[in-house]
Amino acid sequence: MGLFSELGITRVMGVVNVTPDSFSDGGLFSEASAAIAHGLELLEQGADILDIGGESTRPGATRPLLEEELGRVVPVIRELASAGAVVSVDTMRHEVAEVAVAAGASLINDVSGGLADPRILQVAADTGVGYVAMHWRAHSTEMQRHAVYDGGVVEAVIAELSERIDAALAVGVLPDRLVLDPGLGFAKTPEHNWELLRELPRLQSLGHPVLVGSSRKSFLGALLADANGVPRPVEDREDANVALTTLAAHAGVWGVRVHDVRASMDAVRVVARLAAGRH
Numbered sequence: 030m031g032l033f034s035e036l037g038i039t040r041v042m043g044v045v046n047v048t049p050d051s052f053s054d055g056g057l058f059s060e061a062s063a064a065i066a067h068g069l070e071l072l073e074q075g076a077d078i079l080d081i082g083g084e085s086t087r088p089g090a091t092r093p094l095l096e097e098e099l100g101r102v103v104p105v106i107r108e109l110a111s112a113g114a115v116v117s118v119d120t121m122r123h124e125v126a127e128v129a130v131a132a133g134a135s136l137i138n139d140v141s142g143g144l145a146d147p148r149i150l151q152v153a154a155d156t157g158v159g160y161v162a163m164h165w166r167a168h169s170t171e172m173q174r175h176a177v178y179d180g181g182v183v184e185a186v187i188a189e190l191s192e193r194i195d196a197a198l199a200v201g202v203l204p205d206r207l208v209l210d211p212g213l214g215f216a217k218t219p220e221h222n223w224e225l226l227r228e229l230p231r232l233q234s235l236g237h238p239v240l241v242g243s244s245r246k247s248f249l250g251a252l253l254a255d256a257n258g259v260p261r262p263v264e265d266r267e268d269a270n271v272a273l274t275t276l277a278a279h280a281g282v283w284g285v286r287v288h289d290v291r292a293s294m295d296a297v298r299v300v301a302r303l304a305a306g307r308h
């Protein structure tokens with residue numbers, strides 16, 4: 030399955046965070062060799078894409094220096110791309126995107142949709158790789174203050190992503206390689222996330238492939254809180270996330286970004302098999 034061919038089947042993007050402080054797996058894979066081993070394991074489980082990131086975006090996180098981010102992701106991208114993986118780089122910086130593509134990345138996953146560093150759009154256009162524009166309002170230290178959507182979260186996300194589409198297309202990003210992501214948890218309350226998940230078809234109606242990243246996020250922890258209101262721990266949110274993968278795949282999204290690849294692969298295969306029966 031090519032990145033942008035065979036659009037009927039949902040891609041599973043496995044997360045490889047090379048960060049000391051990511052909220053779900055922070056620190057575990059901070060060493061390049063451990064990150065590479067983890068990526069190979071996800072590849073073995075059938076991941077269609079490996080998303081490699083060196084900047085944690087957890088609420089309140091401070092940004093790494095450019096050199097730190099490059100040092101984290103480039104060796105991992107090079108190794109996993111040469112092992113045959115389709116690699117995506119999770120970065121907001123054009124310098125990182127440029128080096129990552131040269132090292133073998135075929136997708137730029139920009140959680141800021143070009144707002145943090147507008148030159149990243151030009152890198153996507155010049156190199157012809159895919160580009161994910163996620164809905165984003167501010168860096169992690171201040172994003173929670175921006176979780177206010179007076180006219181409705183779906184309307185705002187669609188309007189703000191439409192501006193990002195215009196900016197990307199204006200510099201030459203190819204429309205069929207431009208992926209949209211609602212940015213669950215980024216300047217969003219749990220209710221905002223649920224509303225966006227309910228209304229995925231409206232996001233899809235913008236005419237671009239859609240990627241959804243719900244895996245291990247705190248709105249699932251809140252949903253599954255125990256009788257005392259204590260959120261379900263990060264490592265115990267996977268079953269609920271597989272339910273979301275199933276729904277997203279059924280809605281026909283282009284991809285899901287997940288930490289546990291095998292379970293989501295199974296869900297995607299179930300949905301694909303059901304859909305195949307119609308032909």
Ligand code: PMM
Binds near residue numbers: 046086138210243286
């Ligand atoms: N979420 C995180 C990081 N990168 N990229 C996209 N496109 N969509 C997301 O929802 C997204 C992302 C934060 O999660 P992590 O810390 O578990 O990687």
